[in-house]
Amino acid sequence: MTFEEIPLSEIQAAEAPATEREHRERGLWRDAFRDLRRKRSAAVGLAILAVLVLLAVFAPIIAPYGEREVLIESEGLRPRAEPCIHVNVDWIPNVPVLEQLENFLHANGFSCPSSEPQHLMGLDGNGRDVFSRILYGARISLLAGAVAVSFAVVVGTALGLAAGYVGGRFDNVVMRAMDVFLAFPALLLAIAIVTARGPGLFNAIIAVSIVTIPVYARVVRSRVLSVREQDFVAADRALGVSNARIVLHRVLPNSLTPLVVQATLGIATAVLELAALSFVGLGGDPDQAEWGRMLALERNQLFTSPHLVFYPGVMIMLNVLAFNLIGDGLRDALDPRLNR
Amino acid sequence: MLRFIVRRLLSSIPVLFGILVVTFVIARVIPGDPCQAALQERANPTACAQFNERYGFDDPILVQLGTYVGDVFTGDLGESVRLRRPVTDLLTERLPVTLQLSAAALLIAVVVGVPLGVLAGSRRNSKTDVATIVGANVGVSIPVFVLGLILQYVFARELNDTPLGLPASGQLTAGTIPEPFYEAWGLRENTVLEFLANIDLLNAVLIWRWDIFVDALQHLILPAVALATIPMAVIARMTRSSLLDVLGLDYVRTARAKGLRERVVIVRHALRNSLLPVVTVMGLSLGTLIGGAILTETIFNLTGVGKTLFDAITGRDYFVVQGFTLAVAVAFVLINLVTDIVYAYLDPEVRVG
Numbered sequence: 001m002t003f004e005e006i007p008l009s010e011i012q013a014a015e016a017p018a019t020e021r022e023h024r025e026r027g028l029w030r031d032a033f034r035d036l037r038r039k040r041s042a043a044v045g046l047a048i049l050a051v052l053v054l055l056a057v058f059a060p061i062i063a064p065y066g067e068r069e070v071l072i073e074s075e076g077l078r079p080r081a082e083p084c085i086h087v088n089v090d091w092i093p094n095v096p097v098l099e100q101l102e103n104f105l106h107a108n109g110f111s112c113p114s115s116e117p118q119h120l121m122g123l124d125g126n127g128r129d130v131f132s133r134i135l136y137g138a139r140i141s142l143l144a145g146a147v148a149v150s151f152a153v154v155v156g157t158a159l160g161l162a163a164g165y166v167g168g169r170f171d172n173v174v175m176r177a178m179d180v181f182l183a184f185p186a187l188l189l190a191i192a193i194v195t196a197r198g199p200g201l202f203n204a205i206i207a208v209s210i211v212t213i214p215v216y217a218r219v220v221r222s223r224v225l226s227v228r229e230q231d232f233v234a235a236d237r238a239l240g241v242s243n244a245r246i247v248l249h250r251v252l253p254n255s256l257t258p259l260v261v262q263a264t265l266g267i268a269t270a271v272l273e274l275a276a277l278s279f280v281g282l283g284g285d286p287d288q289a290e291w292g293r294m295l296a297l298e299r300n301q302l303f304t305s306p307h308l309v310f311y312p313g314v315m316i317m318l319n320v321l322a323f324n325l326i327g328d329g330l331r332d333a334l335d336p337r338l339n340r
Numbered sequence: 341m342l343r344f345i346v347r348r349l350l351s352s353i354p355v356l357f358g359i360l361v362v363t364f365v366i367a368r369v370i371p372g373d374p375c376q377a378a379l380q381e382r383a384n385p386t387a388c389a390q391f392n393e394r395y396g397f398d399d400p401i402l403v404q405l406g407t408y409v410g411d412v413f414t415g416d417l418g419e420s421v422r423l424r425r426p427v428t429d430l431l432t433e434r435l436p437v438t439l440q441l442s443a444a445a446l447l448i449a450v451v452v453g454v455p456l457g458v459l460a461g462s463r464r465n466s467k468t469d470v471a472t473i474v475g476a477n478v479g480v481s482i483p484v485f486v487l488g489l490i491l492q493y494v495f496a497r498e499l500n501d502t503p504l505g506l507p508a509s510g511q512l513t514a515g516t517i518p519e520p521f522y523e524a525w526g527l528r529e530n531t532v533l534e535f536l537a538n539i540d541l542l543n544a545v546l547i548w549r550w551d552i553f554v555d556a557l558q559h560l561i562l563p564a565v566a567l568a569t570i571p572m573a574v575i576a577r578m579t580r581s582s583l584l585d586v587l588g589l590d591y592v593r594t595a596r597a598k599g600l601r602e603r604v605v606i607v608r609h610a611l612r613n614s615l616l617p618v619v620t621v622m623g624l625s626l627g628t629l630i631g632g633a634i635l636t637e638t639i640f641n642l643t644g645v646g647k648t649l650f651d652a653i654t655g656r657d658y659f660v661v662q663g664f665t666l667a668v669a670v671a672f673v674l675i676n677l678v679t680d681i682v683y684a685y686l687d688p689e690v691r692v693g
Contacts, residue, residue, distance in 0.1 A: 275483050
């Protein structure tokens with residue numbers, strides 16, 4: 001059967017699977033989100049992320065002090081002062097248990113009298129309010145992770161699409177290069193890249209981004225290889241649809257599912273690696289309220305002022321945990337083998 | 341099987357060659373003058389000219405690459421410009437430290453992770469299961485350095501005076517200088533013996549010194565646990581989900597239908613097959629371990645591969661960066677190779693496919 005002999009209705013029918021797929025896709029994402037909220041662990045992840053985002057957005061309103069505000073002179077406090085939390089139950093009438101609790105907290109250093117200024121997480125070595133810095137740090141941490149992964153996803157997807165669709169020698173060269181990249185521990189490569197470009201938050205983001213490109217390139221390429229062989233792509237080719245259109249409108253949408261899962265989990269890894277770079281002194285300047293950096297600066301004070309290490313550490317962990325939980329949940333929700 | 345191994349070996353040659361080039365490039369793109377970094381205030385034009393001549397930094401870049409590749413094949417990794425010692429010497433001294441740490445960490449990860457995964461998987465949705473899942477999720481999310489510092493605080497400070505107290509440093513107690521076993525045995529020293537003697541635990545056993553063995557073990561526990569947490573969590577999760585997959589298969593139902601006890605069904609029948617993916621995860625974890633070693637060694641004050649590499653990168657010590665990165669990357673490729681072969685041995689389908 002030559003091209004002319006195909007009736008118009010059949011040509012339209014050949015296009016149909018794609019539109020139908022788009023319909024289903026919209027349903028797929030909505031279903032996935034519904035599943036995500038239903039799954040307990042993913043719901044916890046979403047909740048943590050939501051809180052972090054709220055803290056980051058409203059940091060200037062919630063934070064009692066500025067990101068870089070030094071407080072020693074103004075309030076007569078010493079640097080690395082322990083947390084001072086006001087616990088005051090006087091407004092609740094006559095509950096002896098609460099009174100006892102208040103006294104207990106006072107006696108054990110968990111709270112302090114309301115005559116002293118409140119610092120929920122204490123002061124750091126430069127006399128800055130740790131709680132305020134933690135809040136501003138949420139902005140940096142969330143943004144840095146997202147930027148690093150977005151860049152890696154865009155570049156990795158482009159490479160994967162090109163390698164998978166062009167195939168042949170080009171594919172071979174690109175994927176072997178990715179293998180070489182993956183042969184180095186990610187953190188090591190990132191350290192080398194940051195050192196090459198000079199320390200700083202931006203360069204750290206670039207470095208973390210570069211080292212994760214191969215992951216996305218691989219994911220996308222493997223999808224391309226399987227989609228390329230599908231009947232609807234063959235139909236497209238027969239109809240003379242351009243390569244660019246096939247790649248962007250057929251292959252790319254079909255690669256989105258694994259890509260989204262991988263990217264969500266990737267943010268978790270990126271945040272961990274960024275924190276590690278900051279920890280070894282290669283990301284962020286000392287004034288920036290970056291969690292990894294905050295922790296690194298006070299690491300030697302671990303035994304005398306554990307709160308300076310504990311709070312940033314826990315925040316990094318919560319951030320990573322949120323993306324890990326959401327990523328896992330997404331994988332389950334989007335996995336076609338686990339049918340609903 | 342042999343064909344599979346050969347094919348797999350051949351396919352890692354281009355990767356190894358690529359690694360060689362990349363290590364060279366990594367060392368060169370780090371900005372800063374190696375002469376300036378090495379000689380510091382003694383650096384002047386004549387001294388630097390001599391320095392560059394000595395280390396070949398004045399050759400064209402391709403000639404340098406050629407010399408480097410040639411040297412590597414003859415086992416010469418150059419000399420540290422800062423420590424003035426051959427890189428191979430540094431490797432025999434410091435690789436064992438990281439090796440011992442990683443091996444201990446992997447051992448902990450497997451010994452704790454696999455049983456936890458089995459326990460969780462065989463009692464799905466029980467309290468144990470939920471606790472394991474929650475623990476595993478927290479485990480993969482906690483940065484190595486945060487956990488390391490928390491462990492130090494708890495065991496070296498809060499519990500310091502109790503029997504549970506552990507030292508905060510990863511090095512042997514100051515003043516403990518164990519005699520290398522080859523000297524005790526009256527052997528002539530060579531690189532291999534030296535390498536083995538630098539594995540503290542092994543050396544302590546070989547010279548039969550229980551006190552040194554205990555000391556080494558005490559100093560190893562905290563760093564190893566810190567480093568083990570992420571792979572442990574990954575392994576536990578993997579074991580659990582893979583066991584659940586296998587438990588749904590027909591042959592397991594058959595085993596149950598025969599009236600076998602659940603324990604026998606799981607340990608004898610299901611576990612073996614469910615450990616297949618776990619092998620892959622273990623291989624992959626080693627890469628994470630080496631990355632984590634940089635942080636763990638920094639926190640626990642150990643002079644291993646990670647710490648040395650970090651110092652070399654920041655101090656522009658070209659040959660150390662090249663040599664150590666090469667060693668790490670080659671180890672990584674070899675581990676992947678071994679993992680694939682073990683996997684193929686365990687799973688016939690891979691060999692054919």
